[in-house]
Amino acid sequence: MSMKFLRQVFSRSSRRISVSEKSTRKVQPVRETSGRRSYIDCQSEAGKSLPAALITLAVGSLLLTPFLSFVSSRSLGSRGAETAFNTQYASDAGVEYAIWSLLNDPTFRAQADVNVSIPQTLAFPGTLNGYSPAITVTALPLGSWTVRQSTLVDVDSGGALAYPGANRVYILNGGGRSFGYYNITNDSWVSLANAPFDVLQGGALVYGGGDFLYALEGGNSAGFWRYNTNTNNWIAMADSPSKIKQGGDLVYTGGGKVFAFLGNSDEFWMYSAGDDDWTRQADAPNKVSFGSDLVYTGGNNIYAFGGNSSAFWHYDIDNDSWSTKQNTPAKVSSGGGLAYHSGSYIYGMEGGSNAFWRYTISSDSWTVLTPAPAKVSQGSDLIFTSATTGFATRGSKSTEFWEFEVTPPRYDVQAVSGSVTIDARIEINGNPISILFWDFN
Numbered sequence: 001m002s003m004k005f006l007r008q009v010f011s012r013s014s015r016r017i018s019v020s021e022k023s024t025r026k027v028q029p030v031r032e033t034s035g036r037r038s039y040i041d042c043q044s045e046a047g048k049s050l051p052a053a054l055i056t057l058a059v060g061s062l063l064l065t066p067f068l069s070f071v072s073s074r075s076l077g078s079r080g081a082e083t084a085f086n087t088q089y090a091s092d093a094g095v096e097y098a099i100w101s102l103l104n105d106p107t108f109r110a111q112a113d114v115n116v117s118i119p120q121t122l123a124f125p126g127t128l129n130g131y132s133p134a135i136t137v138t139a140l141p142l143g144s145w146t147v148r149q150s151t152l153v154d155v156d157s158g159g160a161l162a163y164p165g166a167n168r169v170y171i172l173n174g175g176g177r178s179f180g181y182y183n184i185t186n187d188s189w190v191s192l193a194n195a196p197f198d199v200l201q202g203g204a205l206v207y208g209g210g211d212f213l214y215a216l217e218g219g220n221s222a223g224f225w226r227y228n229t230n231t232n233n234w235i236a237m238a239d240s241p242s243k244i245k246q247g248g249d250l251v252y253t254g255g256g257k258v259f260a261f262l263g264n265s266d267e268f269w270m271y272s273a274g275d276d277d278w279t280r281q282a283d284a285p286n287k288v289s290f291g292s293d294l295v296y297t298g299g300n301n302i303y304a305f306g307g308n309s310s311a312f313w314h315y316d317i318d319n320d321s322w323s324t325k326q327n328t329p330a331k332v333s334s335g336g337g338l339a340y341h342s343g344s345y346i347y348g349m350e351g352g353s354n355a356f357w358r359y360t361i362s363s364d365s366w367t368v369l370t371p372a373p374a375k376v377s378q379g380s381d382l383i384f385t386s387a388t389t390g391f392a393t394r395g396s397k398s399t400e401f402w403e404f405e406v407t408p409p410r411y412d413v414q415a416v417s418g419s420v421t422i423d424a425r426i427e428i429n430g431n432p433i434s435i436l437f438w439d440f441n
Contacts, residue, residue, distance in 0.1 A: 083418070084419075084420065086129035086130065086131065086417075086418075087129075087131055087417040087418035087419060087420040088417070088420045088422075088440060089128065089129060090128045090129055090131035090132075090133050090415075090417035090418075090420075091133050091415040091416065091417040091420045091421065091422040091440065092415075092422060093124075093128050093133065093415075094124055094133030094134075094135045094415025094416075094417065094422070095135075095413050095415045095422050095424050095438070097122070097124055097125070097135065098122055098135050098137050098411075098413040098415065099413065099426060099433065101122055101137075102137065102411060102426075102428060103428070103431075103433070108120070108122065108137075110363060110365065112137050112138070112139040112411065113139050113365075113367050113409070114365055114366070114367065115139065116139045116140070116141055116367060116368040117138065117139070117140070117141065117368070118138065119136040119137070119138045119414075120136060120137050120138070120139075121134075121135070121136055122135040122136065122137055123135075131417040131418060132417075133415040133416060133417040134415070134416045134417075135413070135414070135415050136413070136414050137411055137412070137413050138411060138412040138413075138414075139367075139409065139410075139411055140410040140411065140412060140425075141368060141369055141370040141371070142358065142367070142369045142370060142406060142407050142408075142409060142410070143356070143369045143370040143404055143405060143406050143407050144370060144404070144405050144407060145370065145372060145373050145402050145403070145404055146402065146403045146404075146405070147373065147400070147401075147402055148182075148187055148391070148401045148402060148403050149182075149187045149188055149189060149401065150399035150400060150401055151171065151173065151182075151189060151393065151399045151400075151401050152173075152178070152180060152189045152191060152399075153173050153176070153178045153399070154173065154175065154397045154398060154399055155171075155173050155174055155175075155379045155380070155393045155394065155395050155396075155397070155398060155399065156173070156174045156175025156176075156378065156379045156395065156396075156397050157174050157175055157200055157201040157203070157218075157378045157379050158172065158174030158175065158199040158200045158201055158202065158203025158204075158218045158219065158379060159171070159172060159173055159174030159175070159199075159203070159378075159379030159380065159381055159393055159395055160172045160174070160199075160203060160204050160205035160206075160215075160381050161205065161381040161382070161383040161391065161392075161393065162205045162206055162207045162213050162383065163207060163383045163384075163385050164207040164213070164229060167183060167184045167185055168181040168182065168183065168184070169181060169182040169184065169383060169385065169391050170182075170192075170205065170207075170213060170229075171205075171393070172195060172199050172203060172205045172215060173199075173379075174199050174200070174203055174378075174379040174395075175198070175199070175200065175379065175397070176198050176199070177194035177195045177196075177197065177198055177199065178191075178194065178195075179191075179192050179193065179194055179195050179227075180192045182391070182401070184385065192232055193227075193232050193233055193234060195215065195217075195225065195234060196217075196223070196225055196234050196236065197217055197221070197223060198217075198219065199215070199217060199218055199219070200217070200218045200219025200220075200221075201218050201219055201220075201245065201246050201378070202216065202218035202219065202220075202244040202245050202246055202247065202248030202262075202263040203215065203216055203217060203218030203219070203244070203248065204216040204218070204244075204248055204249045204250040204260075205250070206250040206251060206252045206258065207252060208226070208252045208256070208258055208273065209252065209254065209256065211228050211229045211230040211231075212226050212227065212228060212229070212273075213226070213227040213229065214226055214227075214237070214250060214252070214258055214271075215227065215250075216240065216244050216248050216249075216250060216260070217244065218244045218245075218248055218263075219244070220243045220244070220245055221243055221244060222239035222240045222241075222242065222243050222244065223236070223239065223240075223244075224236070224237045224238065224239055224240050224271070225237060237271075237276055238271075238276045238277055238278065240260065240262060240269070240278065241262065241267070241269055241278050241280070242262045242265070242267065243262075244262055244263050245262070245263035245264035245265075246263050246264055246289055246290050246292075246307075247261055247263035247264055247288035247289045247290060247291070247292035247307045247308075248260070248261055248262055248263035248292075249261045249263075249292055249293050249294045250294065251294035251295060251296050251302055252296065253296045253302065253317060256272060256273035256274050257270055257271070257272060257273075258270070258271040258273065259271075259281070259294065259302060259315075260294075261284070261288045261292055261294060261304070263288060263289075263292070264287065264288070264289060265287055265288070266283040266284045266285070266286060266287045266288065267280065267283060267284075268280070268281045268282065268283060268284050268315075269281060281320055282315075282320045282321055282322060283322075284304070284306070284313065284322060285306070285311065285313055285322050285324060286306055286309075286311060288304075288306055288307045289306070289307040289308035289309075290307050290308045290333055290334045290336070290351070290378075291305055291307040291308060291332040291333050291334055291335065291336025291337075291351040291352075292304065292305050292306060292307030292308075292332075292336070293305045293307070293336060293337045293338040293348075294338070295338035295339060295340045295346055296340065297340050297346065297361065300316050300317040300318045300319075301314065301315070301316070301317070302314070302315040302317065303315075303325070303338065303340075303346055303359075304338075305328070305332045305336050305337075305338060305348070306332070307332055307333075307336060308331070308332070308333060309331060309332065310327040310328045310329075310330065310331050310332065311324070311327065311328075311332075312324075312325045312326060312327060312328050312359070313325060325364055326359075326364045326365060326366060328348065328350070328357065328366060329350075329355070329357055329366050329368060330350055330353070330355060331350075331352075332348075332350055332351050333350065333351040333352030333353075334351050334352055334377050334378040334380075334395075335349060335351035335352060335376040335377040335378055335379070335380035335395050335396070336348070336349055336350060336351030336352075337349045337351070337380060337381050337382040337392075338382070339382040339383050339384040339390055340384060341384040341385065341386055341387050341390075342387045343387050344360055344361050344362050345358050345359065345360060345361070346358070346359040346361065347359075347369075347382060347384060347390060347404075348382075349372065349376055349380060349382050349392065351376060351377065351380065352375070352376075352377060353375050353376075354371040354372040354373070354374055354375050354376065355368070355371060355372075356368075356369045356370065356371055356372050356404070357369060358406075369406075372392065372394075372402065372404075373400070373402055374394055374400065375394075375396075376392070376393075376394050376395050376396065377394075377395050377396035378395050378396060379393065379395030379396065379397075380392065380393050380394055380395030380396070381393055381395070387406075388405060388406040389403065389404065389405050389406070390403070390404045391403050391404070392404065407427075408427050408428060408429035409427070409428045409429075410425060410426065410427045410428075410436070411425070411426050411428070412424070412425050413425070413426065420440060420441075421440065421441055422438070422439070422440040423437075423438075423439050423440070424437065424438045424439070425437050
């Protein structure tokens, strides 16, 4: 329909004709020319406005219906957009509140850290835009493992690691006399002078300051040796007070002092390098066994796995006394081990599985970390070479050797409001946080 036609229709429909004009045949003068009047018959125009009006109404209805539909749709769309905006805004606020809680609410954060991989509910304080978002926070396992160069020979019962620094991790392979070190930078192994005798069950190795490492022979013997890292030779020291059995271990605390579990007993001894003799200390809370291990964290503090149990203890050097700490998440078995470098954390292998944990000294609590690449067993050991990096052998007559790197705490946060769900993953490294992703649907 052309615009010209529409103009004509509206032009005609705009003319007004009175009832009298339509009902009477009256001639109206229009103009006078040369003394003569001209007339128009109005009856010929009567009745022509009705079709025009009907056409106008028809055109109007055609235009009005889609217009009203458009207005209605816009109105509904605006209300829908407003609802979507409100729910998304509330969900955003829920995620932000979860982050705030992890940074400022130590009770809730500890709850999340202890329950790794288990979503923890967090109540939102009130409502926002008529919505109260449902919030969950899930702590993720920490750390990552990397397979490194395999050891030169199998690691078996009595296997042990020691770190004196200088880019080297020393190893007693156990099950024999093999001894050597791992070059961290080159990811390679170097063989050294063999141990004086076969190192067997209960064997142990520890860095003892300066150029010296100390070792227990194990295998139901009392052999105790010192290795010189400068000259690459072993010498026998004063025998241990009793024969070493399963659970034997050593820990160095500085000042030429080495403490020892002799295995399969509650006896606890201190070796003095200056005097080359042993002094009995306060007995451990219980008999130690498979998986027992000792670790020194500085000052007067030694921590220990009891082995073949969930027992975890603290020893005060100055007071020569033991105390019980929070049990391990599971029973420690063959291959269990502890490691410490600095800071507030002790790391532990469960043994008999691939479970790996971290103990927080300040809160006396355990956190589950990323599992080791495979199950560890007899001869496995763990050592940390920095606050965030360590190494471990698998044991169980294998040559597998792994590196572990600690990652900052990570959490998955979910907030749901109405039909809007927001998922975010955050990383907390001290006070600053990193948003690894933030997604909604």
